[in-house]
Amino acid sequence: MSNLTKRYGARVAVDDVSFEVGRGEVVGFLGPNGAGKTTTLRILAGVLGPTSGSVTVAGHDLVHASLEARRHIGYMPEAVPLYPEMRVVEYLRFRADLKQVGRSQRARFVDEAMDRAGVLEVAHRTIDHLSKGYRQRVGIADAIVAKPAVLVLDEPTAGLDPNQIRHARALVRELGREHTVVVSTHILSEVEACATRVLLIHHGRLVAQGSTSEIRAMRQAVAVDVTVRGNVAAADAALRSTPGVASVERVETVEPFARFRATFDGALSPEDRPGATERIVGVMVGAGLGVSEVRACGGSLEDVFAALTQDPGSPLG
């Protein structure tokens, strides 16, 4: 995908985005809501045409050899639209037929897709009567039914309960062994859970890309919340004297506990921050205070984006 741009009138939804995804990679497409993730994925799936730029899927140009290129893509939109009046197996047979799976292979491909997505037990139920979790899995079964080279999954865990999210992430990881997977999300921990590489998109622009471990390294804590029991004034003074702490603020006092937020010195390197946290706890215990809770703050997606946009010379930019 190179120099991709999509405009809606004067509004630019995707601005000059270029990236490449290799065989067998699971790429996480990460960005806040409205960043242009879905638009990019729709273009990648051949549903929308780009305003300019080109997309090549398995050697086929998505604009000029659209049908050929689309044969190699399995796409699941965010809302997982399905035909409610069809049974699961009927729907998947129709989709396999549409995706030009030969008659002789169709039943086998459908069975395999249902097995991998875990919808065999609802194969003969009407889609209308399925729960959100099953509908999501039927969507995944549809995406993989023709064994495409590239899977494009738009927020595959949206609207699922925590248990289903774990299943969905495991499934995405497993699909990555056979397919090239592009998966979008606005949750940082999600890409960490299932992607090997991460693309960060913000305001329609690709702001950074790197391996999952590189992104993880950027998730540094900006502050530490400590809850202590004892002399509040002494705790405040002890915290301020700790090396690496730039400012201290009392967040909350629920007798006999007081919660402080110690913000790190911005110059502190990511490697030194765990050490600073240990020092804080040491100092508090040394001052005779009871420490009941220590929690790292920050490291959210917003913080990563803030770090990236403030520091253009970041190693990932």
Added chain:
Amino acid sequence: MRSFWPIYKRELFAFFVTPLAWVLIVAFLVVQGMHFFIVIDHLARQVDIASDETPVRAFFGNTVLLYLVLFMLVPPMTMRSFAEERRSGTIETLMSGPVSTAAVVLAKYAAVLTTYVVMWLPTVLYLLILARTGALDGPAAAGAYLGVLLVGAGYLAIGTCASALARSQFVAMIWTAFALLVLFLIGMGEFVTREGTTFHDVAVHVSVWGHMNDFASGIVDSRHLVFYGTLIVLPLFIATRAVDAWRWG
């Protein structure tokens, strides 16, 4: 065009698995049955029948009942085609497959046209009844069914186009009914304008009423064929462009 058949089959499935198709077919057959009864009863009471008045002519031509039924049936038949897929978002999964826009439009159109033909099939029984009791005017009957097929095909193409353009099923239904009515009323202009004026000529040319009267008499005019060819191709072409515009918008 390989994608035509799966979509065509799914459209028919969707139509007949929901009650809508059956309700429409039953309503259609009830009205047509009553219509046939009225025509036969009327002719049977005539002591002196004009020589050119036959049951086939009276059933298919010179009757507003035919159009009333089509105005009621065509909009609900076609309203879902694209509007429903767009509302539910399934158009997105549909278009992400290796399908051409023309194949999608043609498959959806062919499915409603097939349903329309299925609706009319039982009325062939009326002709069999007529043939048992007297001489059946074969060419007139064949012409009448050709006319019914062409008028329906044109109307359904307009409905398919409206569904591709409209934001919702309801809007598609209203637009279709409106377009069909306007087309019919322009044709009616034949009777309220003076002969020789341009409007009169136009009215005669697009008069569905006039066309059906000819077809029901066994007259197949090539101008009529061209007119219905246009009435089918043009809306379907616009529908294809509309679906493409959605993709490139």
